[in-house]
Amino acid sequence: MLLLRDATRFSWFALRANTTRTLLMLLAMSIGVGSVIILTSLGEGARNYVTAEFSSLGTNLVIVIPGRSETSGADPATMIGITERDLTLDDAIALTRHPKVSRVAPFNIGAAEVSWQGRKRETTIQGSTHELLALRKWTMTQGQFLPRADIDRANSVCVIGSNIRNELFGPRAALGQWLRIGDRRFRVIGILGSEGQSMGFDVKDAVIIPVASAQSLFNIPSLFRIFVEVKTREAIPKVMTFIKNTIRERHQGIEDVTVITQDAVLKTFDRILSALTYAVGGIAAISLFVAGILIMNVMLVAVSQRTSEIGLLKSLGASARAILNLILIEAVLLSTLGAIAGLIIGHVGSWAIRYAFPVLPAYPPTWATLASILIALVTGVLFSLLPARKAARLDPVIALASH
């Protein structure tokens, strides 16, 4: 029986003797493998990007939004014509009364001009409490965050992001200085060290003041959001029911808030983007099958070109099985080399994407790499079976006579 090493060498020589044909097949195979890797890395990159954006909000987070996003039939509020009630600080306090709630941060937002000694800047002012720091997983470089104080105390203190600090104060010390926000004065007690985006705002541009101060500064009694951090993931449904019930009780039996979990939003995005990744990966895999059909074509041509050689091998005592193996090994060599070339193309391609768009973590998923190699090998072998069987069945007398 023909040894594998010798068979491989024989097939390798056959491939080398037809450089153009071999290179074209390698090209087809490598483009197939490469496109699976590049496209899935794009999908995976998009998924990771979105997930990271949402995770920066913190985990096990429940968000309470004033107003209802769902339509219900016989809502008494619409019957009597009462508009929804404000989401108040007292509502926020009421939500702390559940054993599974670890933190509650009321949140307000508005735009105002911030100035210090003639330097001015328009920015977004966020009103909240001490709890926001841990909830957002922010860090401080200097000073402290908002003090632990009664939720409704309008202290005249503020915490600023690094951009605001640099633009208003330059090289001078910011801590302890009095800023003017709108028509009020606030003392700078801390500078945020964190970077990046949060809820669409750049943390470096943040100015945070106590929520009660924000309410009077912007003259809006209602809160923009209440963030509720739950101790465990399992407790989230219970806490959501608790929040709905509590608010309904406090708002005369009307459920006029929307409660969403960060988790749910994240999962939805995750599902959509995973499906997208699989879809583009699948489309790219079709090109691998096309490459497989190309291999079949070229191997069929190779078999008819080498008919007399196959006849000779039979006359020298090669069994049908040996001929079959020789052709299959040639196909496996081609697909393996094509897959390796495709891996290089794919990984260089996704590296280029990461280089061009640094925010997109376009790393190819392991399953896509493995699957594309596997499909390349399987199609290579599968589509070579027909030519290989054709070669193995050749009548040696007729094959030898062909020239």
Added chain:
Amino acid sequence: MIKLENIHRNFQVGDQTVHALDDINLSIQDGEYVSIMGPSGSGKSTLLNLLGLLDPPTSGTYVLNNTSVTELNEDQLAALRNKNIGFVFQTFHLIPRLTAEENIELPLVLAGIEEKNRKEQVNEALVAMDLIDRASHKPDQLSGGQRQRVAIARATITKPSILLADEPTGNLDQKSGLNVIEKLEQLNNTGITLIVVTHDADLGARSVRSIRMLDGRIESDDNPGLA
């Protein structure tokens, strides 16, 4: 030893049956030197292919070295071909991408013999065929005579008992043709059975036994007594 009894080989061409071999009875002893001659279409190549186990008979029995080969399957025939039969063709049939040495060792490769055990045999064959300085040349760098000697070396590398040559000098000039014939005869002198199919009357005359074929039958056999 070769023994053919009532061998028929029919081909279907359209709706006509061609009797390429028509009731052949033939015995060839070990070490004989036989030439098979006859006009084109007389069935001499078909007989050679049949003797070389490339073509099965339509009916009849073929006993090779006490084995009835008509009962063997294709894999067994392939193995038997590898060990017992060497072919030399008019058109050499060398693989162009392999060197002389690699062409010669091909039957050993197909038999699954380890590389280290092949080298010595290949070297011996190269020396016997005066090809030692041509070992790493590709066929297109060799003369016709050298190519045919590579083919002979390949045909005999597994030390077969029978050497079948189909017009071995047909593509060669007279000088290298003679050289090739001398090599074949040398091998015959060492005990190998040599069967040559040829048109060439001079070549046919060199053999010890001469068989003439016509229309698929043996017309004359000048030494059937050996049978």
